[in-house]
Amino acid sequence: MYTEFKNKVVIITGASSGIGKATALAFSNEGAKLVLSDVQDDEGETLAEEIRKKGNECIYMHCDISKPADVQKMVKESVKKFGRLDIAYNNAGIEGKMGFTADGSEENFDRIIGINLKGVWACMKYEIPEMLKNKKGVIVNCSSIAGVIASPGLPVYVASKHGVNGLTKNAALEYAKQGIRVNSVCPAGVDTPMLDRIVLNSPGMEEQMDTIHPIGRAAKPKEIADAVLYLCSDRSSFITGHELLVDGGYTIQ
Template structure:
């Protein structure tokens, strides 16, 4: 049975592209009102939802900035009247470099978006969910939150930390009606992967062949996992890091 979200409200950060776009559109297709949050003003996600008859709002937000996140959550609730779900997905890969060559600027930027951004979103989402007595949050980690990857040490550290903060929040709110989980995508066909492999077909083919399932994942496959974690179908699941990776981490 397909999970439905009529009369519910969802926030999706990093909603302009890739996994975020797919998740925002899927929430809307299944009845939710959606706040599409990104620091890039791209209207494709918003237009896709509205043209299909869904309700959505675009909010420009830098998730690493407290004032931006506070305003974003307040605007969502003032527009739609409530907040049921949040997919805290915004993330950046940063510059590739071995650990001893990482710059302080790159460290601060990646940690600011990938970890501080997740924390700030939860900081302002949770109070509204507490007032309702119910809510579900999914934070986007990565298989880089489960295993190590060379030359992206700060990205890897940030995604490990997302799992840690997810587990902690899950324990804090387990008896207060709020579930907090993480999803850990593998190699997914998104603009981030295009940047990472620099559109090199040889590298792309090598990475795809490294997937036990034999291909890259699609953004919609992560969206399905995120929606399941948000839904009552996963009502006994909290503090979990759900790996959706075609078998990468069990090779």
Template sequence: MAMVLGKVALVTGAAAGIGRATAQKFAEEGAKVVVSDIDQPGGEETVSLIKNHGRDAVFVRADVSRPEDVERLIDETVRSYGRLDCACNNAGIEGKIAPLADQTTENFDAILGVNLRGTFLCLRAEIRQMLRNRGGAIVNLASVAGLVGFPGLSPYTASKHAVNGLTKNAALEYGKLGIRVNSVCPGGIDTRMLDSLAEQSTGGAQSTREMMDPLHPIGRIGTPEEVAELIVWLCSDRAGFMSGANVPVDGGFVAQ
């Protein structure tokens, strides 16, 4: 039986990468999906990919760092499908690589604005709606950079550690009210973000795979689909005793 049959799922940052794969997996497993991103063409393409398989999805453009956009996103979700059962707060940016003393205030504010403020705003709005439903499940996208440090990525690392903290607090505050909250912490995943980090790190001297594959004990980076499998499972009733967890999906990276 499909994992989330009949549920309504929201995925932010769903124009590409992990977000797109997650939206597709939710639809494959029986959910009606609200696809959201600031990238309207990419988001609409995700919806088309879902509809091409005979499944149900709509696109809502939103900047998760803007409270009014997030509130409208939840309103549009309920207007489209009547409720909200599952949410994946995936929208995030990596910013510029530099040692902490060389980081700009603008880069720090931009990263925290999307990765932390955006996750907070989405969590707040989603929880308020799920309380009306008397339950739900939320997965936040953190990172292995939310579990260990990464030289050159201090704002990103700080944002993802904070996402893991928000996850734990939300799980503690709303567990008895029927809302489960977890985070996933991907390692290197084959996405545009990873390509950007590899390009910044090597100046194009190495491909993403050449740089990143050897860093993972399993011998390769992961795929967006592998992360999506975990996210949708965490939102399903099969994960009913999972809450407050920061779950690595990283090919053994943080076990080193």
């Protein structure tokens, strides 16, 4: 479907499960060379081996994106292995502990911001210089509908995802003339372990999942992966600094 991805070098963070895993499999089906990273090492290694068995080049590296030194090492080793970096999907993120603003802890705030916001910044900090060497590249950051609307009980998550969209727009403006496009994808509910945790901690949420999305269900991880591949493809060559809502109509209610 996307012939331009064949042999392109793609980094995916948070690749061991959920949207990251679905995106890794989608890129592998298009012949990309993959660098997968996560902190869930067993799952990440298993996925990388699955992709290699299909005949695609793929490596897995442990990377805690809240630690810029980890990110720097991951990007450096990726370029050492494959010679360049064409595409990055900065997907890793957490929801943290739920609770209203006045009930939250400093520890929870620091952890969510460290991964969701600082982590995305660190990824772009080290990915962009490698793309500048080739005078082209595409970055997609995983935000959320929580990056454009509020969600009671998830104040720090909402703040982090608003921040991701802000970083995305700023980087898009800074590097547009150097051939680098930067966009974000903003899913609503997606059938992933993260959604399972949110539902578990929100009484009555499970019964509402099919009704809170006008389309009548939560998204499948592959549907978000499809949106990411579109944003990384030549078909979106005039799109940068955009927040692509993949939300089944959630935000238009």
